[in-house]
Structures are given as structure tokens and as C-alpha cells.
Amino acid sequence: MSAEKLVVVEDEEHLAEVIADNLELEGYEVEVVIDGLAALQRLRREPAPALVLLDVMLPGMDGFTICETLRREGHNMPILFLTARSGLDDRVKGLELGGDDFMAKPFDLRELMLRVRAILKRATWFNGPSPVGDVLALGPARVDFKRFLAIVDGREIQLSEKETMILRCLAEKPGEVVARAEILERVWGYDAFPTERTIDNFIVRLRRLLEPDPQSPRYIHTVRGTGYRLTP
């Protein structure tokens, strides 16, 4: 089996070197890009990397804009932000723009390696075959896990990667309560988000898309104080 390919986007030469060396020691194949615009061009090209480690402050184009552009264009490779900016606003912004995790500099080497492994594990779960198949039926609506699409009344609506992951997470345990913590763990990694409540915003949007009456949901039920239950 060939090594998983990772891209490190970091303009600090020393930091890029030591991160790349350590990832290579873990058995990954690493490519370093030092400029924001060059990174965007690289990440638009095939083959897509298994994971991008992305700095925020970069020459040419900042990391947030790179992430936002990639997601808008439908590139769904996992992104781990590595940045000197550790404020809550920056963390939330990075994750809401489609980042998968966020680490503030300076960070611990072992923690970085653990997070890389965790993101790749989540990606493997999500990209692998689902026990419930590639298409979920919710009444007349259909959700295509592979194409990130919801088909409602014949209309195709694009879902984000996170929305699709949440639905798949719920669909794999039909009729069972899935705790918010479990959803966060499988979709983001537990400590990536500041609060479990953030997930509720995603559920609200999914209900608006898929439920005939979002006020009285028929498929995605809230189990007060615990999590959510999907009844297809």
C-alpha cells in the first residue's frame, strides 16, 4: 500500500522542515508549499492529498481564503489549520469555513501526530463503504453520501462535507440515539469545536432541507440533553 500523501502549506522554512520530517518518519509522503497562491493551485490539482496542514498567515493568499475557495469549488480533502492565531474567533472561523481541525502554534509534536492520525481515520471512515449504502432515503427526499447531494422534490441541493458526515453518522445507527459528543468525535474530533451546541446549527439547516415541516421533524429528532435520532 502506498504512503498517504500530505501537503504542508507553511511559509516558515524551519517549521515546514521539522513538520515534514516528522510526518515522513510516520510513513507519510509529504509535499511542502510555502506560498498561498501556489498552495491553492496545487490543491486544485489531482491527485488530492489525504490531508492538508494549512497555515493561516501566508504570502499571496491567507489560509482561510484558500480553505473557503477549495470548499466552494467542491474540493473536500481534510484541512488541519496550524496557526499563530489562537483566538476563539479564529478557531470558529477556520472550522466554519470547512476546516477539519485547528492547532495553535506553538504545539506539541506528539499531539500534532495524533491529530493527523485522527483526521485521516475520520476521512477513512467517511470515504469507505457505508453499511447503509451510498443513498439514504428520508421519505421522498434522498441523500447521496458520495456526491454530497440532497435530492428534494427533484431538485439537487449541494450539502457540505460536514452536513453529509453528520447525516451518515446518524444513518449508520437508524432509530438509535447518537450523542452530540459522538457526532463531534466522528465528524470533527471532539476538542476541535468550542461547544457541542455548535452542531445544532448544522441540524437546523439539515431539517430545513430535508424535513417537510422543520418545526415538527419527522426524520431527525432531538433527544433532549443527549443528541439526535434518525428515523428513516
Added chain:
Amino acid sequence: MDSTRRKLYSYVAVVALYLLVFGWWLFFFYHQSDFLLRKVTAQGVTVPGDVEGALRTATDESMRMFVFEGGFLGLLLLASVALVVRSLQKELAVHRQQRNFLSAVTHELKSPIASAKLYVESLQLGRAEGEKRERYLRHAHQDLDRLQKMVESLLATARMTTTGPDVQVRELDLAGEAREIAAELGHDPQTSTAKLELELAGPLPVRADPLALRTILRNLVSNAVKYAGPAPRVKVKVERRGREALLVVRDFGPGLKGADPRRIFDAFVRGGDENVRTRPGVGLGLFLVAELARAQGGDARAVTGLEGGGFAVEVTLPASGKDSQS
């Protein structure tokens, strides 16, 4: 930032309200005589022509007075709003500068700490042996040097803005000092990539503080290398001009690219958005140069529009001894 915008919108709302009220009163005064005559005639009273004429003249006069006073008040209000808008724009610029400064300092402090920490951790975990181990040690050392320089710059700036620069001037040879520092910079990883050209015409005695002079030269050369483009070429020239000694450090890069040459000596001024930073630094180098030059009785100024491109900083210092050219 949001509070500044709120203030700006509040002032715009006040002006809009004033114009609305003024317009309504103008309309009222303009038609005042018509309103009165309509009310009176509605009660069956016939108004004689001379009374109607006198009434219209009286209301026209009061309207003229209102227009004059209201217009004057309006002008005052507009002038005050213009001042407020200007000061708010400045406030927004300061906010932007502070945010940029915070981002730059955060990046400049945390990046070398992050890499030094990872190098040390890799060594502790036995993940680097032989040549790699030596390289990691060397790079960690360079990171700590970079961190030390940044902390020293920040402390020097804090000292200067609170107690003023502390300089002890004595007689020095500017040309000799420049030669010595240029040799040191040739071994510095941050500046060694540059082609450093010296134009030193013999010894040039100046009254200066050796440490301050060293900081000035180091900052000017580092700055020039940063902005000199991919194959940096930097020229250091020392000459006497009348009673002054002139130190010129020039790069051959793209120049100031629209930046204000008067503001580049202000603290924490860096061009552009720090999110898309292209060069290291926090915007203190030229501030320290100018402050130290002034503290020694000299000055610093930017020179733009140079033939062959690039940008130069000219520092003057009081020369000692006789001018051989005069």
C-alpha cells in the same frame, strides 16, 4: 472597529435628521401665508388685498431669516460632521494598524518558538540523528536568535516611547564601523544571501553611540535585504556632506510600491494585510533607526524615485573634525 462604524453611522443619521427637519420647516414657512389665508377664508372672512400683501411680505421675511439661520446652523453641522468623519477615519486606520501589529507580533514571536520547540522535541524523542541532529540544533539556535532580536526590538521600542533613547555619543569612524558590521552581516543567516556592496571613502569621524550605530546599520541592511527581491543586492555608502556624515543604505528591489515615505519611520507601520504577509518583521526597524539617529543629533529620511529602481534610507549624523572637501 464596530463601535467606530456605529459612531460614523450615528453622525450620518444626525445629519439626515437635521436635513429632514430643516426641509419640513422650510416647506412650512414657504406656505405659511397660504395656510393662514386658507384658514381665515374658510371662516367666511374676506381678506383685503393690502392685508394679504402685508401678510405675505411678513412671512417671506421670516422665511428668509429662517433660511439664513438654518443654513448657517446646517453649515456648522456639516463642518462638525466632516471633522468627526475625518477623525473616525483616522480611528479606523489606527484600529487596522493595531490589528495588523498584533497579528505580526503574534506571528513573529510564535513562529520561532513553534519551530524551536518541535526541533527540541524531535531531538528528545530521538527522531534526528547524525547530520540531521546537527541541522536541528543549528536551526533551533537560529530560531532563538530571531526570537531574541524580536524581543530586543520590542523592548527598545517600549523604552524609547517611555523614557526616550539612551545614547552615549563619542567619536567613532563611521566607515570602519560600517565595514565591521557588514562583515558580521555576511555571516548572519538572515542577511548572508545578499550581495553587499560597500562604498566607503576612507575614515569618517562622527559623534555617535557605538551601540546605536550598530542597531541603525543592522536594521537598515536587514530591511534592505527583506525588500530587495529574490536576488538581493544592497549598497552601503558613507560620505561626508559639509558638517554632516551621511550613511546611505539602498536596495534595488521594487521600491515602496505606493507606501507613504513619511510614515515608514512610524512604529508598527507595515504595508498591506498581515494575513497575506510576504516578509517577516513587525514594523519597528525603521522606527528605531529614525529615533536613534535623532537622539544622536542626526536624522533619517527615505529616498525614492532612484534611477535603477529600489529604495534608500539616508541617515545623517554629526561629523567631527574638519571637512576635507570644504
